[in-house]
Amino acid sequence: MASAVSIRCFILGLLARQPMSGYDIKRFLKSLSWLIDSPSFGSLYPALHALLEGGLVTVEVIPRHDKPPRKIYSITETGGQVLREWMEQPVSSGISLKAFLMRLILASNFSHVGLLAHLRQRRVEVAAHQLALQQATEVMDEGTDLGERLAFDYVLAVATVELSWLDRTLDRLSQPPSPVEATQGNSATVTV
Template sequence: MNMQDVILGFLYEEPMSGYDIKQMMENSVSYFFDASFGAIYPALRKMEKEGLVEKQVIQQEGKPNKNLFAITEAGREQFQQYLNSPINPTVTRSDILIRIFFGRFTTKEKIIEWLEEEREKNQAMYNNLNRIDEMCGADMEHYKRFTLQFGIRQAEMVVNMIDEELKKLNEQGEQ
């Protein structure tokens, strides 16, 4: 999976601007695929050169022109090749897990601080994804909702594991 594959997937549904693609990513797949404008726009330029997308310039009064990108037949073929290719193994890169792995080189207080920070982030993600599910879940396409519910459960699992570890660390301090 790369940036081009994700962009082609969004454009498979409908033509979009780079800004629209970024907004769609933030509102749907950002908890498992993150992208910045600095990655989206170069990918779109490259894809246009390769004939995977076509750009239509839309004139706007009082605003800069809007570039609308649409997937081409070659883009559809490439996206289908991606969907039919073997799934890459999931690689989890986690700063907090690396730090905790080497936790013996710091203080228990520092580890508790990290865990509380990570818990707060995951609780916020859990709340946000649940809010999206409550607002849109019933109308959401089945497969999109599956990924949303996966994110909800993953955030919930992280919060629960951190709660368990914080409890253990706090009990150690009382002994």
């Protein structure tokens, strides 16, 4: 598994928001290319065909004069069920950032509690990761390779900031009211 989740699930989630053509999906994913690398057509179209085959989506073919017809895909009842199951399953352990982001992007379309659960799940995993990194660095002696030490330190720094972001965000999202005086977010752009 390249990212434990495969784009198929993610595409399904996007179609749950609104029906789209393959090209639309590609365009949207491209706009998120700073978060997750968008799949090529070579995997996107086959993925849609597979979803269609499995009855998780339907397609409405809109023929156009002298052009290839547009194919608008919509999620089906069964597709919705599969998606819900996927979103609710305990999140493949392991700490792939991409898999987390995919679910995060979709999560707000589901329940608020689901979103919180997802963030808490990530918190647990990052905390475990951080702990392991700390233990690994403690074992190091002066003989340890410089590159290795730097690499561990780097990843540890990232894990630490991830944790504090998660804590901050969980705080904000947990106490829903008071849109007044927002807590200063790291980028000052997220207002819940």
